[in-house]
Amino acid sequence: MVTQSEKVVNSKRSLIFVALLLLVLLFFFIDIVIGNAEVPVGDLIRSIISPSEYSTASMIFYNFRLPKALAAVITGVALGISGLLTQTYFRNPLAGPDVLGISSGASLGVAFVLLVISQFLPSLGSSPVGNWTIIVAACVGAAATMLMITLVSGIIRDHVTMLVFGLMVGAAFSSAIIVIQYLSNETLLKSFVVWGFGSIRHLGLNHLAIMSPFIALGTLLSFFSVKNLNALLIGEKYAQTMGINLARARVLIFISIILLAGTITAFCGPIAFVAITVPHLSRMLLRTNDHFVLIVASLLTGSLMMLLSDILSHLPGSNISLPINALTSLMGIPLIIAIILRKKI
Amino acid sequence: MIGLEGELEVQDLQIGYNIRNKEFRAGPISFTLAEGELAMLIGPNGVGKSTLLKTLIRLNEPIEGQVFFQGRPLRQIPKAEMSKYIAFVSTETSYPFYISVYELVSLGRIPYLNWMGRLSSEDRRIVERAIEQMQLEHLRNKPIQEVSDGERQKALIARALAQDTPVILLDEPTAFLDIVNKHNIIHLLGDIAHQQKKTVLLTTHDLNIAISETDKLLVMLPNQFLVGAPEDLQLKNQLNSLFKNQFHFDPISGTLKRVKSFLYKASLKSESTVPRSVAKLTQKALERIGYELTDNSTRINVIVKKVNQDYQWTVELADGNTFICSSLYALCRLLGEYKR
Known part of the structure; x- marks a missing residue:
């Protein structure tokens, strides 16, 4: 009887995973096809096989279409997993690196590098070292914020109050960034403003190559935290009595979140409401709290949400494209409000 | 061992x-x-x-x-x-x-x-x-x-x-x-x-x-x-x-009792036809409302009687008044009043 129902659950689960994967592939394809410049689908595909014959299509494919679709997947994976980890780490279903101000902390780190340090080292922003510096700065900013939030979460027990606190931290950091912006010179400001918009469209394959190892490491580490995350579901005390080394578990999850959220913020700026929404979608779809299943589901759902946002951001029949942040917010916010109203928190 | x-x-x-x-x-x-x-x-x-x-x-x-x-x-x-x-x-x-x-x-x-x-x-x-x-x-x-x-x-x-x-x-x-x-x-x-x-x-x-x-x-x-x-x-x-x-702690019944400071005294007698359990319950009720029971005659005397299948509690007061109660609740109400 038990194994029977177990089999049903497992086959249902596999079915959902296959469906999600197929949807990701489909959306990935659509995202490559849709763009500001009109290029026939056939040309795009043919350009992969013979780039010299279709040089324009090939240029568009490698410089714009493939990078943005890959960027959507990479950011989706990173934001989805970092959201899931943040919620379990803080035991707060309304948590996410963005709403708790962790992303803003990362932004502040980036602003510090691009606007302050670059004044003394003007070539930093465009040099290869610059990219690494930005990642490190973002991760340091994220880590400092997360430490602060961790300390405060020991005092504030209420989920919604914690959310308000996080939003205030985020607002404070954003204000600090604005102050730094006003004190900066125009050329530096330009590079920062483009960055700060929460966009994936400016990313080239070279950027993605730098980001990928960090995201891969963060994702891998999250899988090593599966048992710890499951144990944390019913509280730190229980986790400890079940042999979990709490300090080690927390540090491991912490590093995962910092790598994922920090790297994304370093290259895309703050992207809103993906991290908080994706874990809830994953739990609803898979009806489980097993973090192994949830991590896999979140990376797929996260990719889907980012790809869909990017597809929708290209208004059909025009060459205007909306900021992807607006679309992720429009998708995520109703779900979060529904969760608050249903008191499923 | x-x-x-x-x-x-x-x-x-x-x-x-x-x-x-x-x-x-x-x-x-x-x-x-x-x-x-x-x-x-x-x-x-x-x-x-x-x-x-x-x-x-x-x-x-x-x-x-x-x-x-x-x-x-x-x-x-x-x-x-x-x-x-x-x-x-x-x-x-x-x-x-x-x-x-x-x-x-x-x-x-x-x-x-x-x-x-x-x-x-x-x-x-x-x-x-x-x-x-x-x-x-x-x-x-x-x-x-x-x-x-x-x-x-x-x-x-x-x-x-x-x-x-x-x-x-x-x-x-x-x-x-x-x-x-x-x-x-x-x-x-x-x-x-x-x-x-x-x-x-x-x-x-x-x-x-x-x-x-x-x-x-x-x-x-x-x-x-x-x-x-x-x-x-x-x-x-x-x-x-x-x-x-x-x-x-009452070691016999295995239950707890609050130690009360009894402020009032009353005597309790019961007729021979009245079972012990009824006298016990009466005692419990009186103690609950703060009466300590003594054997000596006091200003308040309670007598339990059996009338047909029911019980009756007669209260004789020092001022000569006598009341008859048909339930322990009525008895408690009466003596509760009298306390004041």
Whole structure:
């Protein structure tokens, strides 16, 4: 009887995973096809096989279409997993690196590098070292914020109050960034403003190559935290009595979140409401709290949400494209409000 | 000497903590828990019962003294290994995520899982058995937030059972439960101790349940720690120290009585046709409203009579008035009035 129902659950689960994967592939394809410049689908595909014959299509494919679709997947994976980890780490279903101000902390780190340090080292922003510096700065900013939030979460027990606190931290950091912006010179400001918009469209394959190892490491580490995350579901005390080394578990999850959220913020700026929404979608779809299943589901759902946002951001029949942040917010916010109203928190 | 070889042996244990200028200390405490024994720890609020349990499960470190598990010093057992020996059920009740009863119980297998946390079919079998033992089959897929307090407590105990440890410690497993659920939980824990030969230690505030159900009673007081079968403690008249003389423990009925300062006196007589139990109940009622009974005639004399199948209480007052009451309630109302 038990194994029977177990089999049903497992086959249902596999079915959902296959469906999600197929949807990701489909959306990935659509995202490559849709763009500001009109290029026939056939040309795009043919350009992969013979780039010299279709040089324009090939240029568009490698410089714009493939990078943005890959960027959507990479950011989706990173934001989805970092959201899931943040919620379990803080035991707060309304948590996410963005709403708790962790992303803003990362932004502040980036602003510090691009606007302050670059004044003394003007070539930093465009040099290869610059990219690494930005990642490190973002991760340091994220880590400092997360430490602060961790300390405060020991005092504030209420989920919604914690959310308000996080939003205030985020607002404070954003204000600090604005102050730094006003004190900066125009050329530096330009590079920062483009960055700060929460966009994936400016990313080239070279950027993605730098980001990928960090995201891969963060994702891998999250899988090593599966048992710890499951144990944390019913509280730190229980986790400890079940042999979990709490300090080690927390540090491991912490590093995962910092790598994922920090790297994304370093290259895309703050992207809103993906991290908080994706874990809830994953739990609803898979009806489980097993973090192994949830991590896999979140990376797929996260990719889907980012790809869909990017597809929708290209208004059909025009060459205007909306900021992807607006679309992720429009998708995520109703779900979060529904969760608050249903008191499923 | 039988039963002194302990699963868990506590020697001169000093417990306490110092958090944010709040200092707390208790002890020294010594006791032994045997295999297959249900033990209950009682004591006034704030005396350190929870701290003692947390020290035994090593959520708190002891200040002094030793705890032995099967003869081994607990301190020398790695925490990961210890989680296979001692399970803990706490009073913590915050579940931010919707987690099903099955998922909650299966978390008890964590000490046996590798870092990927996959359950084997053997793990699932043990989880199923724990669910069956706590009679939770019908709630398997229900979120823990949507079951009753008693069912949640059972699920938490099932999680501890799934942890498959020889010792289970429970912090107030019967708090917030109604009387039926209380007895139900205690009986299930008794079965676990006696049939599966586990050592079960729980804290409780319910002295009546403790006295009637426990194999070993641990009484924790600010400067005293008493251990024994509940009857041993009654024999030595040690239970009264629990209540700072505000309560009196009646060793015969096994119940507690509040020590009252009687302000009024009355005499009680009953006719020979009246059964003793009726006189007893009358006495209880009068004592409840603050009358001390004397044999001498006083300003108030109560006489119980049997009239047909009913009873009648005649009250003769010193001023010559006589009242007849047809129920104990009426009698209490009358004498309550007279007090004023």
